[in-house]
Amino acid sequence: MTPLLELDDLRASFPGPDGPVEVLRGVTMSVAAGEKVALVGESGSGKSVTARAVLRLDRDASLSGRVLLDGKDVLGLSERAMRDVRGARIGLVFQDPLASLNPVMTIGWQIMQPLLIRGVKKKEARRRGVELLGRLGVRDADRRFDDYPHQFSGGMRQRVVIAIAVIAEPALLIADEPTTALDVRVQAQVLTLLRELAAERSMSVLLITHDLGIVAGFADRVVVMRHGAPVEQGVVDDIYARPQHPYTRGLLASVPRIDDDPSRRLSTVDEAALEGEVR
Amino acid sequence: MTAVTGVSALSVRNLVKSFGGRPVVKGVSFDLAPGEVLGLVGESGSGKSTVARCVARLTKPDSGEIRLGGRDVLGASRRELRTLRRDMQMVFQDPYSSLNPRMTAGALIEEGLLVHGIEPDRRKRRDRATALLETVGLSAADADRHPRSFSGGQRQRIAIARALAVEPKVLICDEVVSSLDVSVQAQVLNLFRDLRERLDLSILFIAHDLAVVHYLCDRVAVLDQGSLVEIGPCGEIYRRPAHPYTRSLLDAVPVPDPAAERARQAV
Numbered sequence: 001m002t003p004l005l006e007l008d009d010l011r012a013s014f015p016g017p018d019g020p021v022e023v024l025r026g027v028t029m030s031v032a033a034g035e036k037v038a039l040v041g042e043s044g045s046g047k048s049v050t051a052r053a054v055l056r057l058d059r060d061a062s063l064s065g066r067v068l069l070d071g072k073d074v075l076g077l078s079e080r081a082m083r084d085v086r087g088a089r090i091g092l093v094f095q096d097p098l099a100s101l102n103p104v105m106t107i108g109w110q111i112m113q114p115l116l117i118r119g120v121k122k123k124e125a126r127r128r129g130v131e132l133l134g135r136l137g138v139r140d141a142d143r144r145f146d147d148y149p150h151q152f153s154g155g156m157r158q159r160v161v162i163a164i165a166v167i168a169e170p171a172l173l174i175a176d177e178p179t180t181a182l183d184v185r186v187q188a189q190v191l192t193l194l195r196e197l198a199a200e201r202s203m204s205v206l207l208i209t210h211d212l213g214i215v216a217g218f219a220d221r222v223v224v225m226r227h228g229a230p231v232e233q234g235v236v237d238d239i240y241a242r243p244q245h246p247y248t249r250g251l252l253a254s255v256p257r258i259d260d261d262p263s264r265r266l267s268t269v270d271e272a273a274l275e276g277e278v279r
Numbered sequence: 280m281t282a283v284t285g286v287s288a289l290s291v292r293n294l295v296k297s298f299g300g301r302p303v304v305k306g307v308s309f310d311l312a313p314g315e316v317l318g319l320v321g322e323s324g325s326g327k328s329t330v331a332r333c334v335a336r337l338t339k340p341d342s343g344e345i346r347l348g349g350r351d352v353l354g355a356s357r358r359e360l361r362t363l364r365r366d367m368q369m370v371f372q373d374p375y376s377s378l379n380p381r382m383t384a385g386a387l388i389e390e391g392l393l394v395h396g397i398e399p400d401r402r403k404r405r406d407r408a409t410a411l412l413e414t415v416g417l418s419a420a421d422a423d424r425h426p427r428s429f430s431g432g433q434r435q436r437i438a439i440a441r442a443l444a445v446e447p448k449v450l451i452c453d454e455v456v457s458s459l460d461v462s463v464q465a466q467v468l469n470l471f472r473d474l475r476e477r478l479d480l481s482i483l484f485i486a487h488d489l490a491v492v493h494y495l496c497d498r499v500a501v502l503d504q505g506s507l508v509e510i511g512p513c514g515e516i517y518r519r520p521a522h523p524y525t526r527s528l529l530d531a532v533p534v535p536d537p538a539a540e541r542a543r544q545a546v
């Protein structure tokens with residue numbers, strides 16, 4: 001079976017003052033239909049660039065390698081064909097929820113757009129939008145549907161962006177840190193919804209997060225990134241029980257746990273010790 | 280004014296704020312001692328950022344009293360406000376919109392040193408900015424880059440470096456470590472700990488990660504629909520949460536263990 005999404009030696013570079021800077025150095029990974037894959041790793045390792053490369057959103061990035069969606073390489077598509085892919089097949093939640101919302105349009109209007117574009121009647125779109133927002137744990141969703149983004153709290157905006165991404169039932173959801181602004185209860189509610197969508201409609205999810213507690217409960221598989229490439233990938237239980245790469249081990253050891261003794265200083269990944277082993 | 284202020288670095292009394300007639304903060308009071316870190320937790324939309332914005336005088340509360348080291352914040356004149364702004368820095372929940380896209384990372388960090396006349400010498404300013412970049416795990420070369428070209432976690436660290444540059448007495452942090460990988464997060468949390476020890480920095484620390492709050496904060500305050508329902512030492516509240524809302528929050532904390540998480544979802 002061909003995976004829904006397959007990245008094959010994906011490379012990306014940006015123009016820098018002294019020539020191009022390579023930020024993705026060969027990302028190879030895949031997401032099967034209905035599968036939930038977590039992308040974790042160091043800040044600046046290239047997780048968001050990878051997500052945006054799938055949709056070719058960084059105009060100043062030069063990309064090489066292959067990005068196969070249903071077996072078709074999207075890096076070769078025309079800009080026009082790309083637009084259809086973006087809207088129809090993939091829902092994307094940006095790391096930056098505020099910037100992806102239009103400040104002068106109501107949140108309801110923005111949530112309904114993906115449905116209205118597909119010819120769903122306004123009344124029906126509104127009903128589904130309100131229902132979805134409610135399932136995402138927004139209180140008084142009906143009354144707040146006509147609010148503007150600035151009237152919403154950080155976590156409420158984050159859920160609006162998630163609603164926009166999933167309302168039109170994409171085959172693949174790419175969610176970049178979708179729960180960073182959510183308290184643990186709402187976070188659990190949002191993850192439950194995503195899990196249900198993955199199961200009911202066999203939606204695939206590529207979840208970018210740094211929260212290893214979330215990964216443990218959500219993902220089927222984990223890809224660990226560092227310096228622009230995966231250093232380790234595997235089934236979630238294996239990665240947690242038997243991390244192979246020293247960076248993964250360091251990452252797992254740095255997680256603060258609620259049952260820890262707070263007087264113990266948190267450890268960080270020991271870069272110096274790693275350098276000997278990496279590359 | 281007879282400022283009988285005791286030792287509070289920050290004191291907030293009966294803070295009230297509503298939007299369009301809808302009360303959002305309903306009489307919140309708390310104190311922050313010098314060198315103390317107070318966690319502020321609560322459901323999304325419970326009013327945490329609104330409290331923070333009122334304290335930093337970015338939003339005008341309907342009523343209440345805010346004192347910074349004994350000085351009245353709400354009634355401050357424009358001149359007084361300048362010193363207050365230096366003594367109290369805020370790092371926003373949204374690091375993207377709070378960084379001027381046209382400035383370089385270096386200039387963003389140096390701005391406060393310049394505006395408040397802390398470091399008139401250009402070279403020294405630059406050196407301090409570089410040192411701060413390194414403290415938050417970035418490098419000197421990053422000083423010339425613009426916010427847009429940084430990753431999410433890198434931008435958040437620039438915002439933190441910028442706030443720390445002026446050596447404030449009180450730091451208000453609104454979800455500032457939530458988008459950092461755990462290793463960088465540990466680095467920043469350890470930095471905050473060192474600063475409070477060394478400089479008596481007080482921090483109002485808004486976060487949803489209760490394990491992080493446990494690690495960093497002395498006390499924690501729980502906000503529920505605009506009211507503080509519980510406040511006290513972390514250890515005590517985590518062991519014996521008095522309020523059902525606090526209990527439900529603690530129960531929902533995910534643990535980095537796949538089998539344990541699956542078992543919990545099954546119930």
Ligand SMILES: Nc1ncnc2c1ncn2[C@@H]1O[C@H](COP(=O)(O)OP(=O)(O)OP(=O)(O)O)[C@@H](O)[C@H]1O
Nearest residue numbers: 014023043044045046047048049428429430431432
């Ligand atoms: N437009 C750009 N121009 C130049 N460099 C960029 C650009 N966008 C990203 N980068 C660099 O590419 C690297 C990868 O960035 P990316 O945003 O993918 O990191 P990330 O893994 O998502 O990190 P975080 O966890 O902090 O969000 C970083 O070093 C970043 O500085």
Ligand SMILES: Nc1ncnc2c1ncn2[C@@H]1O[C@H](COP(=O)(O)OP(=O)(O)OP(=O)(O)O)[C@@H](O)[C@H]1O
Nearest residue numbers: 151152153154155156298323324325326327328329
């Ligand atoms: N400018 C505004 N106009 C109208 N309502 C607002 C405004 N700012 C905030 N609110 C409302 O006030 C309530 C509290 O918002 P606030 O941003 O303080 O919540 P929060 O606790 O920080 O939530 P989060 O954890 O999601 O960031 C929310 O219902 C929000 O919609």
Ligand SMILES: [Mg+2]
Nearest residue numbers: 048095430431
């Ligand atoms: Mg990112």
Ligand SMILES: [Mg+2]
Nearest residue numbers: 153154328372
């Ligand atoms: Mg907030």
